[in-house]
Amino acid sequence: MRAIEVARFGGPEVLVPTDLPDPVPGPGEVLLAVTASDVMFVDIMVRSGLGKDVFPIRPPYVPGNGVGGRVVSVGDGVEDGWLGRQVIAHTGGPGGWGGYAERAVAAADELVMVPDGVDPLDAVAALHDGPTALRVVELARVRPGQWVLVLGAAGAMGILLVQLLRARGARVVGAARGDAKLDAVAAVGADAVVDYSRSRWTNQVLEATSAARVDVVLDGVGGTLGREAYWLVADGGHFSAHGTPSGSFAQIDPDDARERAVTVTGIGDLRISAPERTRLARGLLAGLGRQVRPVIGQAFPLAEAAKAHAAMENREAIAKTVLTVG
Incomplete structure (x- = not known):
């Protein structure tokens, strides 16, 4: 072979x-x-x-x-x-x-x-990122009407996260780099898109939310961008530090998180057993094309x-x- x-x-x-x-x-x-x-x-x-x-x-x-x-x-x-x-x-x-x-x-x-009618390539595209995205949203306990900032929104999992969040009634700001990626994020339903390669990008997020800090940040990038995004989380909110394309996970001060009652989850919280991963993938494929599509x-x-x-x-x-x- x-x-x-x-x-x-x-x-x-x-x-x-x-x-x-x-x-x-x-x-x-x-x-x-x-x-x-x-x-x-x-x-x-x-x-x-x-x-x-x-x-x-x-x-x-x-x-x-x-x-x-x-x-x-x-x-x-x-x-x-x-x-x-x-x-x-x-x-x-x-x-x-x-x-x-x-x-x-x-x-x-x-x-x-792979169910009848599902494109085999779409099925492969959902194999890993689908169950993980479901787990991220589940941990964040996202509710209808909440503002959620997704970093790395044009990535494979970011695209799925935007769709899952919109299906739950959340309001989504998708952050990515460059016009082509921002267009892809907008196309799957983000309420607003922000280019985090530009200076003062966090101000653009606040403009999109009418100056309100977000309820949830889903950080698929890490590093400096993740740390900057952390300060956009409202007191009592949730920060998911699960991405490392920048080279490292976002490092969050645990004392500050406790003081502001911000729940911080990381990659360790996303571990899924093989049977659970398989169950989530089967459920996702059964509904692929309705609420979400890779x-x-x-x-x-x-x-x-x-x-x-x-x-x-x-x-x-x-x-x-x-x-x-x-």
Whole structure:
């Protein structure tokens, strides 16, 4: 099979197309003929070596922790009824591996069937970001009429967050960088959009809310921007520090948060068990296209995985990035 292999940690250039033997499903597993692979920032973190203290993955390895495709064989203990089904599934363990390939192995009990009428690419695009976005909104306890600021709103999860929040009746300010990204955020229903690459961007947020501080900040960026956004949260509000594209999570002073009764949640609060993740993904796919729909900003052929990573690292990608296979 054709696959992408990382022989050493480094930049996008270490993502090299190669030929490898087809994997074989073990007990409780299935083999998928992959049609699309999810591309995530965690893939970049692992590939660059920045995640080596967090994830157990070491070169050589095949990147990727999520795919969509058709079940072509099953391991011991798996019902033959899965054969021929179009599904999405996670691959590998923490950090993920094995997804950038024409064939991938996945656990049968974590398969999510793609419903009739759902575009398989949309299903892959919702595999990771959908359940996480649902969890973020759930933790924030967003209520109708509340103002919510979403940082990184043009990212794959940010786009879903805007839609989920609007479906709950919240008023949303979407913050992103550049006109193209702002247009994408406005197109999915944000009440206002703000370019955080401009000076005094926080004043633009307050202008959108008629000078009211926001009830909730969902920070998908981190770093300095996240810290600046924290000061926009009203007393008694909620701040979710779950993003690191800037290189670090937003560091919030716990004493100030306690004094202002601001609830701060982080990436650790977003951990979801495999069964819960699968349940959320199944529910999301069942309603895909009604309240929410992923936006695929760019799709690259499998052999161009390096270009996909470069586009994301250079902040050129809008919404979801996927690799198409076959």
